[in-house]
Amino acid sequence: MGTYKTEREFLQHYNIHDHELPLVSVDVAIFTLLEGRLQVLLVKRGDFPHKGRWSLPGGFVNQQQDQDLSATARRKLLEKTGVDTSHLEQIATVGNHKRDPRGWSVTVLYMALIPYSPAQAIAAPVSDARWWPLEEAAEQRLAFDHNELISMARERLRSKTGYTMLPAYIIDSPFSLTQLQQAFEELLGTEVEKKSFRRRVLAADILEEVGEGLAESGRGRRAALYRPKKGGEQHAFVRVFGGVEEV
Amino acid sequence: MGTYKTEREFLQHYNIHDHELPLVSVDVAIFTLLEGRLQVLLVKRGDFPHKGRWSLPGGFVNQQQDQDLSATARRKLLEKTGVDTSHLEQIATVGNHKRDPRGWSVTVLYMALIPYSPAQAIAAPVSDARWWPLEEAAEQRLAFDHNELISMARERLRSKTGYTMLPAYIIDSPFSLTQLQQAFEELLGTEVEKKSFRRRVLAADILEEVGEGLAESGRGRRAALYRPKKGGEQHAFVRVFGGVEEV
DNA sequence: GAAATAGTGTCTCTAAGACAATATAAT
DNA sequence: ATTATATTGTCTTAGAGACACTATTTC
Numbered sequence: 001m002g003t004y005k006t007e008r009e010f011l012q013h014y015n016i017h018d019h020e021l022p023l024v025s026v027d028v029a030i031f032t033l034l035e036g037r038l039q040v041l042l043v044k045r046g047d048f049p050h051k052g053r054w055s056l057p058g059g060f061v062n063q064q065q066d067q068d069l070s071a072t073a074r075r076k077l078l079e080k081t082g083v084d085t086s087h088l089e090q091i092a093t094v095g096n097h098k099r100d101p102r103g104w105s106v107t108v109l110y111m112a113l114i115p116y117s118p119a120q121a122i123a124a125p126v127s128d129a130r131w132w133p134l135e136e137a138a139e140q141r142l143a144f145d146h147n148e149l150i151s152m153a154r155e156r157l158r159s160k161t162g163y164t165m166l167p168a169y170i171i172d173s174p175f176s177l178t179q180l181q182q183a184f185e186e187l188l189g190t191e192v193e194k195k196s197f198r199r200r201v202l203a204a205d206i207l208e209e210v211g212e213g214l215a216e217s218g219r220g221r222r223a224a225l226y227r228p229k230k231g232g233e234q235h236a237f238v239r240v241f242g243g244v245e246e247v
Numbered sequence: 248m249g250t251y252k253t254e255r256e257f258l259q260h261y262n263i264h265d266h267e268l269p270l271v272s273v274d275v276a277i278f279t280l281l282e283g284r285l286q287v288l289l290v291k292r293g294d295f296p297h298k299g300r301w302s303l304p305g306g307f308v309n310q311q312q313d314q315d316l317s318a319t320a321r322r323k324l325l326e327k328t329g330v331d332t333s334h335l336e337q338i339a340t341v342g343n344h345k346r347d348p349r350g351w352s353v354t355v356l357y358m359a360l361i362p363y364s365p366a367q368a369i370a371a372p373v374s375d376a377r378w379w380p381l382e383e384a385a386e387q388r389l390a391f392d393h394n395e396l397i398s399m400a401r402e403r404l405r406s407k408t409g410y411t412m413l414p415a416y417i418i419d420s421p422f423s424l425t426q427l428q429q430a431f432e433e434l435l436g437t438e439v440e441k442k443s444f445r446r447r448v449l450a451a452d453i454l455e456e457v458g459e460g461l462a463e464s465g466r467g468r469r470a471a472l473y474r475p476k477k478g479g480e481q482h483a484f485v486r487v488f489g490g491v492e493e494v
Numbered sequence: 495g496a497a498a499t500a501g502t503g504t505c506t507c508t509a510a511g512a513c514a515a516t517a518t519a520a521t
Numbered sequence: 522a523t524t525a526t527a528t529t530g531t532c533t534t535a536g537a538g539a540c541a542c543t544a545t546t547t548c
Contacts, residue, residue, distance in 0.1 A: 007348070010295035014349050020310050021268040024342075024353055048254050061342070063267050063351045068343035093340040093355050095271075095308070096315035101254070102261050104310045106271055106353070108340050178500070196537050198501075203536085214546080220499025221545040238487045239509095239536065425527070443510050445528080450509085461519080467526025468518040486509065486536095 022095060022104040026072040027058030029153035030081060030112045033170050038186055039131040040150060041080060045143050049101050055143035073110040080129050087113040087169040091153050099145045111153040115172040161187040162240040165206055168228045174210045176223035192241060206232030269342060269351040273319040274305030276400035277328060277359045280417050285433055286378040287397060288327060292390050293375065296348050302390035320357040327376050334360040334416040338400050346392045358400040362419040408434040409487045412453055415475045421457045423470035439488060453479030
């Protein structure tokens, strides 16, 4: 480390390769709801390390293409699903010396929520990517520490479902309150009481009614259909749904 | 990228310097409570870039010394305060092409809470480190994007104060309920109602009584003193204190 | 009318908000 | 007694839980 007089001079002599740098990747846990069950998108690794294993979509930051970390995450989401807009959220960063055989490695984990239909069309052609029901994904030995990464994202999803409207962003709009409640229940992992649910959601004033429709079965009374109001994603309830939260 | 038959062979030929890697640093927002006000520890940068500016304690991962990211954070905490144990929590990761003039850079932000007294002794000798009241820190132009990093940590601190016992870890044990309430109020930024506060904290059964003592003024009734029970840090309340939260 | 689904009424229960009242200490 | 601080009593209010009830649709 030399002694330079100005920052300009310092930067001219600065060589990034003088330091040992950890690998930096971004991984994305992309969730959707298919047939009422929570699914995660996995891709089969075509290269070493862990060639042939299933893993979260992810990769290295492209310093030319990506302005920031969320751009890397968004790029991966787009490559695998063709979907851009949706809920994208940073979950955590895991870095240690043993998670990658190539050396000290850091991965920034994101979570994306998308409704099933739009993803379907584009994800299918990519033959090495498919949706897995969460339990089946967990049973496998995934690449790197991706089992743990999925658990972390799943846990955040569960916990935020307790006090936000997150599930509204994993189903297609418009939806009936019954459909929304089913999404809440699947993401929470517990049942919620119908009246409480409706009271809470409607009182929050974050949905707007957009007509009515029939249930999938084609039977029974028509349901009012809703879509989230702009900014409703930000809404947080003061009380948590379904009992005590873990931190 | 060659084609290798085995992972072993792949790893033998893998050269980390074939890729352009972002810089990876860890920064720690260390908070304490001094004279009832929230303070953050800043250090004066002795090297370029941003030489002479105040910044959060932080630095690059040391691949030999640090097993994982939290070890880097803990090492920085120890270097600057001499304190090891305490609340250490990962807040977020910021990475983009413009936050560091040396190039694409990623920093993993941690937050540490420590009671004032133990830190005092060791932080003083390090002449380039001192506690700043949060407002004064915010008024300055700090190195890199550290103003924003502090805001992020501050926001998490405020929000978790609403539903956890976090403030119990920023004051010395044992404490009276009044002292604890004052810590809550400073971290929350609003006043809380005395009876509600006591009911909530005592009902949660996460404090244990350890005798009684007088207030600092030496006047008035003796207060019962408490310290957090083991694991109390994990406790989360079902309802949020002091109104609606932002997500 | 029967079955299925959507939506409401209403009582209870928990915990926070408000604020007055009581208890124990130093002076 | 006065002042300062700690602690409790209790009424009100917001919102979740439980569950029975009504409404609208298809068959």
